[in-house]
Amino acid sequence: MTTHTTPALLPLPASAARTATTAGAALALAGTFLAWTYTDTFPGDLTVTGYPGGLQVLTLVSATLTLLFALAGHGIKGLGWLTPGGTYSPTRLLALGTFVITAYTVVAVIVKKDDEGNLLGLVELEPGAWISLVGALVAVLASLGLPSDQPLDDTTRPHPLNRFLNSLRAPAPGRAAALPAWAEILVIAASFGVALHVFTYGIDTEYAELFIGYVIAVGFGFTALTRAGLIARITALTAKHRNVTLAAALVAAFCFPFTQQNEQYALIGANILIFATVALGLNVVVGLAGLLDLGYVAFLGVGAYAAALVSGSPMSPIGVQFPFWAAVLTGAAASLVFGVVIGAPTLRLRGDYLAIVTLGFGEIFRLTVNALNGVSGPDLTNGSQGIPSIPDLELFGFDLGTSHDVGGFTLGRSANYYLLMLVFTAVVVLVFRRSGESRIGRAWVAIREDETAATAMGINAFRLKLLAFALGATLAGLAGTVQAHVSYTVTPEQYQFAGSVPPNSAFLLAAVILGGMGTLSGPLVGAALLYLIPAKLQFMQDYQLFLFGLALILLMRFRPEGLVADRRKKLEFHETGQLDVPPDTPLTDTAAGTTKAGA
Structure with a gap:
């Protein structure tokens, strides 16, 4: 087994692909500050310029993450800690997530009916929606030109579909630079704070379109952070400070009702x-x-x-x-x-x-x-x-x-x-x-x-x-x-x-x-x-x-150990790529008295 550079899915130089991905993400981000519709019939009020609302916020967050990972691919100092497993596959996923969220919003606006039962149609879209959609499309297409290092067999010539699937897989997380204990505790506290905010946002969604967009954004975002190795890095910190982790989880859960009106x-x-x-x-x-x-x-x-x-x-x-x-x-x-x-x-x-x-x-x-x-x-x-x-x-x-008043809440x-x-x-x-x-x-x-x-x-x-x-x-x-x-x-x-x-x-x-x-x-x-x-x-x-039933079938196919898996389940359901015996270790056949090369 040797490590090869997976060919890009699009024939673009790596520097050009990174630049185009960054520009597309920035364009999608800028479009969220413009109005997306002419009418307020669609929930979330996407008619305001300069103040994103509703599904625009999800596109904004996803585009921002895509931009950060694209900048990390340029070698921007300070972003390397966030991407120990690499930046290319997470950037692809985030760019794809940005495009899916934006396209879903555009389609949801088009098929929305007004008070008289008529579809809003394309005429209700403002330029901001088109700017974000084009920017997201540019980002996702350009991200296909990013290279990715993957372990491939010398004789393997992967099918184009397999090449695309391999491009979404990141290498194993690298060793992180040691942080002081207080910094690790702050990272754990910040992680639970972000998790509380994300969970609270999902519960506070007021209409189905926004919740569906929220599920899409969280799905792509979590998968991308997992591919980047950031989730594994935070998990290692929580395992190191287990008591702190339990206390942080309890505090975050305790704060939840104070965020609800x-x-x-x-x-x-x-x-x-x-x-x-x-x-x-x-x-x-x-x-x-x-x-x-x-x-x-x-x-x-x-x-x-x-x-x-x-x-x-x-x-x-x-x-x-x-x-x-x-x-x-x-x-x-x-x-x-x-x-x-x-x-x-x-x-x-x-x-x-x-x-x-x-x-x-x-x-x-x-x-x-x-x-x-x-x-x-x-x-x-x-x-x-x-x-x-x-x-x-x-x-x-x-x-x-x-009802009771506690500390102003x-x-x-x-x-x-x-x-x-x-x-x-x-x-x-x-x-x-x-x-x-x-x-x-x-x-x-x-x-x-x-x-x-x-x-x-x-x-x-x-x-x-x-x-x-x-x-x-x-x-x-x-x-x-x-x-x-x-x-x-x-x-x-x-x-x-x-x-x-x-x-x-x-x-x-x-x-x-x-x-x-x-x-x-x-x-x-x-x-x-x-x-x-x-x-x-x-x-x-x-x-x-x-x-x-459908969720369980998909889970058994793609992640049989569950969303949160222990080490035993990972070893049981996934091949680690390690051989039981090193290939050059001599094996002694005691019955025949001969020595064989290990396989």
Whole structure:
């Protein structure tokens, strides 16, 4: 294997390609400060000159990143730290992303209908839209003329399509210049600040066109930064300062409700935390222990129903009201008991048989609470009507159902429950991290990789699997206690295997697989994406399961280890290019007494 310079896709000198890419990005950037439409019918008000708005902002950000990476290709001092893996492939991706966002905006304006039902058409476009579109097109075409160093076999003559795909792949990140410890901590803090701003911007999008553009921009931008090696560099810093990273993540999450003035958007954040916490509990069962649980949402329902029954709701047949801490313990204990009762007879099964049994348990739970209506069975859950009118919590004299002014910021009901759920999330993260790094966690991983071998090494597989099942159920029960109060009511239809509205078992399992099994942040990222996208794009509700399946198929094809992968998964699903034996190492055949050259 030797390193060759991949031929450019367009016959341009490298210096000319860099210059043209820079000029195109600058032109696209300048166009965002001009008006793009004549009418304000299209949302975002793109009629203002000198003040970008709506989708113009996304083109501005993408064009700015393209310009920075193009300047880094010119060798501008100070930008090298941002591109340890090279600048050519990230520049191509960012230029392509700028063009896609701009073209999407132009098409969205053209097909937009006015109040009379007529299409706006091309006549509604101002020169600014054409300037940005032409600049983005010039940048993406010129970027195809940039060279890229790729490891190719001496005898390989790649197909043009493969050459294009290779041009998007950057070499491995180089060794970074050492930074002082305080500078590394500042980089981590700044990274989480940027992540908070990007996430908040996505939640605050007010219309579908802007959110679709946001998804396009984030997709291309994140992929480009990954190709540049910047994400790997920041990941190395976070692994080096793990406690600082957790503290920065907690602070960034704590600041989120203070950035929200819309109660609906704060509620989206609270629900994301609830489902992300449940997904992290499922990650104990699926990601660490390797137990495929298709009925996990039932444990969330057990915790929610237990908390609702003792919440003081006028529709609760029990008619008692526990303090919140007692309701939390009741929900967690009920889920723990159900986890042990269900796990004890079923965890001796493996693979598909275990999955079928857990799927049956999830359906049995839903049918059972639906039947406890006083007619088909005891009057305990009010059947299909569920338990409504669950009162808001009051902690230390602080009513979570009313708005409060804190430091000049107004925190509404959803923000209050978001902060409460953040505490639960921090507890679950701590439990997951400690258990995963413990002797028990390593035994879970051994069982996941090969249960027979783990048993042969003295590991009590059944006891440890039961422990994982019980722990995952308890964590789901904790989240269920908060979910019952956030939603005001619990009904059997909320806890299905698959449904149009999360949570459901399919949603939670998809979040774990999409984010990355066995990782700490993977399920949090996966749950946030899978909840946020349908919540912002209402027309996708009817196609949610189809899109879940399509996303999983694409993920298994292109990134089987998930969006956030640990080192074990990367080695398992990707070839490293390393040989098992160095090619010149002599191998001794002890049986024949001869020596062979290693292959």
